[in-house]
Amino acid sequence: MNKHMKAIAIGLVTGWLAVSSVACAPAGPAGPTLAKELHVYNWSEYIDPQIYADFEKEFSVHVVEDTFASNEELLAKLQAGATGYDVIVPSDYMVKIMIEQGLLAKLNHENVPNIKNIDPKFADPPYDPGLVHCVPYQWGTTGIGYNTEAFEEPPDSWAYLFDPEVASLYAGKFTMLNDSREGIGAALKYLGYSLNSTDEAQLMEARDLLIRQKPWVYAYDSEQYEDLLSADEIVMGHGWSGDFFMAAVEDERIWYAIPREGATIWADNLCIPKTAPNKYTAEVFINYLLRPEVGAKISNFTWYASPNAAATEFIDPEILEDPAIYPPAEVMERLEWIEDVGEATPLYERIWTEIKAAGP
Numbered sequence: 001m002n003k004h005m006k007a008i009a010i011g012l013v014t015g016w017l018a019v020s021s022v023a024c025a026p027a028g029p030a031g032p033t034l035a036k037e038l039h040v041y042n043w044s045e046y047i048d049p050q051i052y053a054d055f056e057k058e059f060s061v062h063v064v065e066d067t068f069a070s071n072e073e074l075l076a077k078l079q080a081g082a083t084g085y086d087v088i089v090p091s092d093y094m095v096k097i098m099i100e101q102g103l104l105a106k107l108n109h110e111n112v113p114n115i116k117n118i119d120p121k122f123a124d125p126p127y128d129p130g131l132v133h134c135v136p137y138q139w140g141t142t143g144i145g146y147n148t149e150a151f152e153e154p155p156d157s158w159a160y161l162f163d164p165e166v167a168s169l170y171a172g173k174f175t176m177l178n179d180s181r182e183g184i185g186a187a188l189k190y191l192g193y194s195l196n197s198t199d200e201a202q203l204m205e206a207r208d209l210l211i212r213q214k215p216w217v218y219a220y221d222s223e224q225y226e227d228l229l230s231a232d233e234i235v236m237g238h239g240w241s242g243d244f245f246m247a248a249v250e251d252e253r254i255w256y257a258i259p260r261e262g263a264t265i266w267a268d269n270l271c272i273p274k275t276a277p278n279k280y281t282a283e284v285f286i287n288y289l290l291r292p293e294v295g296a297k298i299s300n301f302t303w304y305a306s307p308n309a310a311a312t313e314f315i316d317p318e319i320l321e322d323p324a325i326y327p328p329a330e331v332m333e334r335l336e337w338i339e340d341v342g343e344a345t346p347l348y349e350r351i352w353t354e355i356k357a358a359g360p
Contacts, residue, residue: 035278038285040065041074041085043268044223045246046138048301055288061281069222070179072349078103083275086282092267093181093338095134096127100340104133105272111283114290117310122267126337134269135286136307138242138298141327141335142182142264145226145244145256150235156257158190161238162213171216174236175228178220180352181338182264183210186238189261195336198344207351211358220356229254240266245303245325256324258331265335267307 044067052063066085068074071094078088078098090098098104109115115135122136144155159166161174176183185195187206197203218234219225225237226247237244244256270289272282288294296314299306303319305326306312312320319325327335341348 032280034059034061034284035086035281036060037062037064038087038278038281039063039085040285041077041088042067043089044069045243046089046268046302048297051289051294051297054294055285059284059288061285063285067223072180078273078275083273084277085273086276086278087285088271088273089137089268090134090271091338092125092127092269093340095269095271096340097345098271099128099133103274105274105276105279106132107135107272107286108283111280112287112290114287117290117292117295117308119307119309122307125267127340128269134271135290137268137270137289138302138304139265139267139307140241140304140325141258142177142186142238142240142266143256143258144236145229145239145247145254146236147229147232147253148255149253154255154257155236156260158186158259158261160236162187162190162209164212167213167216170236172218173234174217174238175219175221175225175234176210176213176217176238177225177240178222180348182238183220183355184348184351185264185338186259187213189259189263189336192261195262195264196339196341198341200347203344203347203351207355210355214355214358226254240304241325242302242304245319245322246301249303258324258327258335260334262334262336264338265332266338 038061040063042065052065056062068077071091074088074090075094075097112135115131118131118136122139124130125136128134144160146155160170161167161176184203184206187209188195188197188202191202191205191209193202225239226243228234229237230247230251241256244254248254270286272279276282289298290308292308292310293314295306295308295311299311299315299319303325306315323331
């Protein structure tokens with residue numbers, strides 16, 4: 001047998017022994033596998049449904065979505081012991097509260113490599129430094145959406161909602177968000193205070209203002225105000241920017257103004273509850289949403305600004321170039337993040353309960 005044939009023979013025997021050894025050896029630990037279902041708890045109409053369908057087609061994971069109307073509703077659901085959700089979408093200040101209460105899992109960034117696509121402005125937020133628990137999803141502002149045919153000039157002041165001489169002209173024709181922080185925050189900004197005020201006297205002043213306003217309010221609503229605007233049930237609504245922009249696609253009469261006294265800037269985030277049954281699948285899903293084309297598809301559907309810098313080239317120019325969606329620097333300076341008000345939180349909730357319970 002020459003050297004070449006001998007080498008082949010030895011190789012065959014060695015290979016057979018290796019295969020035999022593997023076959024007889026106990027199985028090693030399996031890598032993570034995808035779940036058959038993923039449960040998402042999201043704001044209503046906050047993602048292009050096609051994205052769920054595309055994810056399911058690519059990964060064979062069926063996405064089930066439930067919706068909530070406020071951060072407080074989301075928090076209450078988790079505090080009450082809800083354990084079936086894999087991905088939730090809380091706003092910035094609520095992320096901080098949930099971290100402090102131990103409700104969120106830490107992200108394994110190795111499973112979310114597309115986190116590199118996040119704009120540096122959102123990569124180290126004060127509510128979750130280093131994006132340890134969450135990834136920014138969308139950002140925008142809170143202001144006033146309106147029917148352009150009902151106004152000679154844009155209602156670019158909180159006075160349209162709170163000044164008796166102005167707001168009374170639109171009695172029964174505007175809505176307020178059914179959200180304690182946003183509702184009280186709007187009143188605080190009108191009064192010249194921070195929307196994160198913890199001063200009890202300022203908060204009582206805001207409460208009284210909102211109670212005086214209540215007879216003029218059509219409804220406290222966080223889910224249908226843009227539809228009410230399109231249906232001519234109201235002419236003006238306190239709400240989130242993207243909802244009005246999305247409605248404007250179907251109804252060109254609708255537009256949006258950021259009040260000149262200042263308003264809320266916010267970022268909603270993709271997070272995984274500590275009790276999530278399918279954490280790995282949730283991370284794969286979050287990573288999918290961070291793809292540039294998918295991130296752009298989200299913004300092109302919601303008309304909110306994207307924190308995904310890599311998505312910019314795929315976002316519709318009419319969205320990128322609109323100052324109401326991507327505000328100029330001088331407007332950004334007048335915006336405030338909603339922050340955790342700590343020990344004042346029960347006071348905010350009590351004030352909101354008193355407002356909702358007040359007579360018409």
